[in-house]
Amino acid sequence: MMVRERGNPPRRTILAIASGKGGTGKTTVAAHLAVTASRTMRTLLVDLDVEAPDAVGYFPGAVGTGDDEAVTVLVPSAVGDRCTGCGACAKACRFGAIVAIRDVVTIDARVCKGCGRCVALCPAGVLVEAPVPVGSVRSFSADGGLDIVEGRMHVGDIRATAVIEAAKRAASRLDAPIQIRDCPPGVTCPTVHAVEGADYVVLVAEPTAFSLHDLDAALSMVRDAGIPAGVIVNKQGFGTADIEGLCVKRGVPVIGRIAFLHTRARAGAAARLWTDDPELSAVLDGALSAALDASTMARPRTAS
Amino acid sequence: MTTVGVASGKGGAGKTSLAAALAAALAGAGGAPCVVADCDVDAANGAIALGAIVRERKAYFAGPGYRIDADACIRCGLCERACRFDAIRAAGTSARVIVPGLCERCGACVDVCPANAILTYQKQAGELFVSDTRLGIPLAHAELVPGEDTSGKMVRAVRERAVALASGDTVVVVDCPPGIGCPVIASLSGCDLVLVVVEAGASGIRDAERLLELIKSMDRKAVAVINKTGLDPLMDARARSMLAEAGIPSIGEIPFDVALRSMEEAGKTWLSATGSAGRSIAAVLSACIDALNIPPRPGSGTAEQRKENP
Numbered sequence: 373m374m375v376r377e378r379g380n381p382p383r384r385t386i387l388a389i390a391s392g393k394g395g396t397g398k399t400t401v402a403a404h405l406a407v408t409a410s411r412t413m414r415t416l417l418v419d420l421d422v423e424a425p426d427a428v429g430y431f432p433g434a435v436g437t438g439d440d441e442a443v444t445v446l447v448p449s450a451v452g453d454r455c456t457g458c459g460a461c462a463k464a465c466r467f468g469a470i471v472a473i474r475d476v477v478t479i480d481a482r483v484c485k486g487c488g489r490c491v492a493l494c495p496a497g498v499l500v501e502a503p504v505p506v507g508s509v510r511s512f513s514a515d516g517g518l519d520i521v522e523g524r525m526h527v528g529d530i531r532a533t534a535v536i537e538a539a540k541r542a543a544s545r546l547d548a549p550i551q552i553r554d555c556p557p558g559v560t561c562p563t564v565h566a567v568e569g570a571d572y573v574v575l576v577a578e579p580t581a582f583s584l585h586d587l588d589a590a591l592s593m594v595r596d597a598g599i600p601a602g603v604i605v606n607k608q609g610f611g612t613a614d615i616e617g618l619c620v621k622r623g624v625p626v627i628g629r630i631a632f633l634h635t636r637a638r639a640g641a642a643a644r645l646w647t648d649d650p651e652l653s654a655v656l657d658g659a660l661s662a663a664l665d666a667s668t669m670a671r672p673r674t675a676s
Numbered sequence: 677m678t679t680v681g682v683a684s685g686k687g688g689a690g691k692t693s694l695a696a697a698l699a700a701a702l703a704g705a706g707g708a709p710c711v712v713a714d715c716d717v718d719a720a721n722g723a724i725a726l727g728a729i730v731r732e733r734k735a736y737f738a739g740p741g742y743r744i745d746a747d748a749c750i751r752c753g754l755c756e757r758a759c760r761f762d763a764i765r766a767a768g769t770s771a772r773v774i775v776p777g778l779c780e781r782c783g784a785c786v787d788v789c790p791a792n793a794i795l796t797y798q799k800q801a802g803e804l805f806v807s808d809t810r811l812g813i814p815l816a817h818a819e820l821v822p823g824e825d826t827s828g829k830m831v832r833a834v835r836e837r838a839v840a841l842a843s844g845d846t847v848v849v850v851d852c853p854p855g856i857g858c859p860v861i862a863s864l865s866g867c868d869l870v871l872v873v874v875e876a877g878a879s880g881i882r883d884a885e886r887l888l889e890l891i892k893s894m895d896r897k898a899v900a901v902i903n904k905t906g907l908d909p910l911m912d913a914r915a916r917s918m919l920a921e922a923g924i925p926s927i928g929e930i931p932f933d934v935a936l937r938s939m940e941e942a943g944k945t946w947l948s949a950t951g952s953a954g955r956s957i958a959a960v961l962s963a964c965i966d967a968l969n970i971p972p973r974p975g976s977g978t979a980e981q982r983k984e985n986p
Contacts, residue, residue: 392718392719393687393688393719394686394687394688394689394719394854395686395687395688395689395854395875396688399879421855423854423855423856423857423860423886424685424686424854424856424879424882424883424886426686426878426879426882429878429879429882446760464783464787466739466781466782466783467782485780485782486760487760487761487780487782487784488760488784489782489783489784489787492758492784492787492788493787525856525857527856527886527889527893528856528861528889528890528893529857530828530857530858530861532855532857532858533780537761537762537778556854556855557687557719557854557855558718558719558827558853558854558855559718559719559820559822559823560717560718560820560822560823560824560825560827561825562855562857563718564777564823565777565778567777568775568777568778580937580938580940580941581721581940581941582692582719582721582724582725582940585719585720585721585724586718586719586721589718589719589822590822592822592823593822593823596822597777610934610937611937611938611941612938612941613941632934634907637907637932638907638908640877640907641876641877641878641904641907641908642877642878642907642908642910642911643877643878643879
């Protein structure tokens with residue numbers, strides 16, 4: 373079980389929407405679950421797909437609240453002429469951001485993760501850090517009491533995780549009993565950061581061979597993170613891959629089934645919410661209660 | 677060697693399917709030899725799209741990971757203060773714990789621990805493969821252990837293996853990951869041409885715009901295909917005007933067709949698609965091969981159909 377003594381107050385439930393494969397409907401499901409939840413409680417939708425943030429696009433009426441918060445990392449540079457060129461900083465750097473050739477030290481600010489190890493280990497004490505912008509966090513308010521926090525990495529940057537963590541911190545400062553996180557595709561660092569701290573992960577899959585393969589990897593990721601998960605099968609009838617069979621094999625519940633309809637595909641292309649779709653509303657209500665029930669049961673009693 | 681990357685920004689736009697079909701078209705043309713590099717190591721589906729049989733496998737190790745020996749930890753908290761990533765946590769006065777999902781593996785904690793309680797471990801982060809495919813094209817690919825955090829490095833390893841399989845006139849087709857981050861930059865560097873797949877939807881267009889900005893900053897040549905058209909005419913028009921404004925030539929449009937979804941399950945690439953989508957795909961692939969300046973040979977597009985429909 374993950375240690376969650378800090379930054380995760382009780383009575384706040386965090387649902388992370390992930391998938392493995394991209395394009396299965398994560399953002400669509402996250403936006404709809406957020407709307408569903410916001411009918412009964414203050415809800416925060418957190419867009420952590422910082423390389424391709426699209427959740428706000430579902431809410432044309434959303435207005436920005438407050439200023440954009442710049443996300444920065446502390447990047448060192450050698451100042452003055454006291455650098456001896458010893459190369460201790462280059463040896464300390466695990467990210468390949470520092471090269472020391474003969475007496476010349478070159479620091480690549482684009483690759484530096486801002487861990488500060490080189491600064492701590494520089495025997496001459498000549499490294500001085502300055503913040504470098506890597507992205508931004510923006511807040512929005514949409515209709516019906518739904519708040520949105522969006523992380524957005526600058527184009528050309530590689531420090532997605534710094535932006536994700538900043539967006540998570542911004543979200544934790546807002547007082548909403550439920551947070552719905554829209555996570556990036558994949559199963560490595562950005563996704564791992566995006567699901568970390570969540571009480572429950574909703575994995576969105578579609579019945580294609582690609583999605584089946586990637587769902588299996590995503591199930592392993594959330595199992596290793598110690599977070600309970602459920603699967604929404606989206607676009608049922610779209611392909612023939614046996615998503616439900618995999619769920620049975622992996623002992624993970626299917627908490628919703630959304631049939632593929634051309635009307636839904638058309639609305640999805642336009643990033644329009646599927647309003648006036650009672651069948652879908654019922655599916656989402658069911659999925660949301662299943663997720664909330666499971667996260668309440670999973671929450672450790674000792675968290676305070 | 678010529679390298680063409682297939683990228684999209686948004687996931688699910690059709691990158692892997694188009695990359696596989698492009699490889700099939702190149703092989704079918706009987707022209708330049710071809711190698712596919714599946715650089716979407718987080719969601720490696722090239723092996724499914726191309727029907728891969730693993731020929732070579734090699735364990736892949738990332739850098740060291742760290743964990744704290746609870747018995748040796750003296751609970752001083754110095755590591756917790758040294759960690760910039762909030763990855764070291766303590767339950768009251770108990771031993772510190774590293775949260776693996778947050779640890780960036782910088783090693784700053786190791787330097788400050790007075791008790792030498794922080795241990796280094798090497799864990800296999802995945803496997804690198806070279807496979808034979810049903811099209812006769814070699815595929816360099818990888819499977820990452822889910823949760824491991826080294827996909828940029830692994831992308832470079834896959835690229836290197838693909839290059840090792842290539843000769844002077846080989847075309848390397850790189851299937852890129854979604855997004856615009858570290859693994860995408862690692863996939864696109866060294867590409868002579870990028871085929872940008874724009875999904876004709878609000879999200880797909882926005883994500884492709886960010887990708888085009890990245891491609892421009894990397895000074896790569898790009899052409900674009902608009903996929904899944906016909907769902908919303910407004911979005912189709914928006915995708916076209918976005919490309920026109922970005923100055924990226926569109927080499928065609930592929931209409932949304934549910935039949936394309938299950939082709940991979942049936943062991944076929946999109947090159948075997950029929951109807952209006954099939955004609956569009958053939959035109960797009962031939963335009964892409966033209967943009968690569970590789971002359972197509974007679975019989976282009978039929979070799980795979982012979983293999984798949986004997």
